[in-house]
Every structure is written in structure tokens, then in C-alpha cells.
Amino acid sequence: MRASNPTLLALDFDGVICDGLKEYFQTAWRAYCQIWQLDQTAPPQGLDESFYRLRPVVESGWEMPVLLRALILKTNEDEILERWAAIASEIIAEHELKPLEVSAIVDTIRDQWIASDLDSWLAEHRFYPGVLQRLQKAIARSTNSVIISTKEGRFIQQLLQQQGLNFSDSQIYGKEAKRSKYQILQELQEKYGDDSVIWFIEDRLKTLQVVQHQPQLETVELFLANWGYNTPEERQAAFKDNRIHLLSLDQFCQDFSVWR
DSSP: OOOOSSSSEOOOSTTTTTEEEHHHHHHHHHEEEEETTOOOOOOTTTHHHHHHHHHHGSSSSTTTHHHHHHHHOOHHHHHHHHHHHHHHHHHHTTTTHHHHHHHHHHHHHHHHHHHHHHHHHHTTTOOOOOOHHHHHHHTTTTTTEEEOOOSSSHHHHHHHHHHHOOOGGEEEOOOOOOOSSSHHHHHHHHHHHHHHEEEESOHHHHHHHHHTTOGTTTTTTEEEEESSOOOHHHHHHHHSSSSEEEEEEEHSSSSSGGGG
């Protein structure tokens, strides 16, 4: 019999708790200008909207300016959705870039922005309606909660603290953890014991599918956040998958009993 409540709630950050699309684009554009040695100018009209539509393909920060490169080169959006990994690899190779170095540029730009104008950086983010309140309710009812993200943990801390929600360092597994999300879930399962009930909420279908194929994690309940950075096709695939629950924002903000 399935448990009606989790003992551990594990959540992705971007696309589940926080919508940072505007900040993503601004940071990506600044990084793009630095990498391709452009004067800091306004981005081409409509580039931001194309970036927002294609955000679901981005898994790591280094891909953001590379995605802009693909768009500026007039790569078809459908082609990007279908074969993004190959396109990104081609651009990296053509320009002799290294993902770690591009990632460092992106993070440095964020750090400089935060240091010089924290208020404007925070203003480029919004939290999905009701999500913070639902997290606070879960915490108040002694549901352990952790965040597992590819975003740097220090950036997550900044955003949560501004909203008055305090997560300890041990509750945030950011990019600096240098481990896959499924590996972190395995560690959490060992930490909390075999009797633990873990619910994992993520907006990236591929991440859930990787977890799905780990025998050690067969008891973890998987949820695709349909309000996050995913496509209609991915939401339809999750709907048809017996293991993955397609979760709406309205469901998320209600009691655990209506989540599935």
C-alpha cells in the first residue's frame, strides 16, 4: 500500500519553486556578449521570447549562452527541441569552448550582478503562486524537505532568504554537490532509512526517467511539475507513464492526498 504522505519532500528549484526565466535570459545574454566578444548591447528583438520557449532543453548553466548562439545563427526551434544535445556539442566544438569555463563565466556574471545590485537581481525572479506557502505548511507539519538543483546553492539561499524561508546548507544540494540528482536521492534514501517515503518533484522529464531506471529508487514517488520548464509532449508522456505523476500547481498547493 502506498503511503499517503511523504516523510521526505525533495524538490527541484528552477521550474518548480522559482521562475527565473528573466534572470536566466539577462545572465545568458551578458555571458554571450563576453564569450563572443560583443559590446554590451541590447539583445535582438524577440530573442528573449525564443529563449523562454526553449528553456526546457537547458539542463546546465553553460548551455544558456550556447542556446542563444544557436538562436542567433537562426537554428530552427523545432530542430533545437529535437536534437539540442548534438547542436550544443557542435557549437562548443566549433568555437573551442569548454563547458566548465562557460559555466564559470555564467556564475561570475551572476556573482557580480548580485554584488553590485542585489535588488535588481532578485527582482528578475518570481516564485510560483502558493509554492512557498505550501512548503511552509509541509515544514510546519514536520515533513522533511530538501532542494536538489543544478543551480548554485548560494543563489538558491539568496532567493529563499529574501522570501523569509530558511533552508540550511544541509537541505540544499546545488551544482556544487557535483552529483547527479538520482545519486543524491540514493544518498537521502540511505540517510533516512528503508522506511522513508520520498516524493521527488521535478520539471524535467528526462531527470525523472533517469531516476525511474534506478532499481534502488523504485519506491520513490515521481512527480512532473506541469507548470515548469517542460513541453506539451513531455507532459503528455508523463501522463501516460504509470510511474510518473503529472502534477499541477493547483494540486501542489493542496493537501498531499490530491497529488496523485
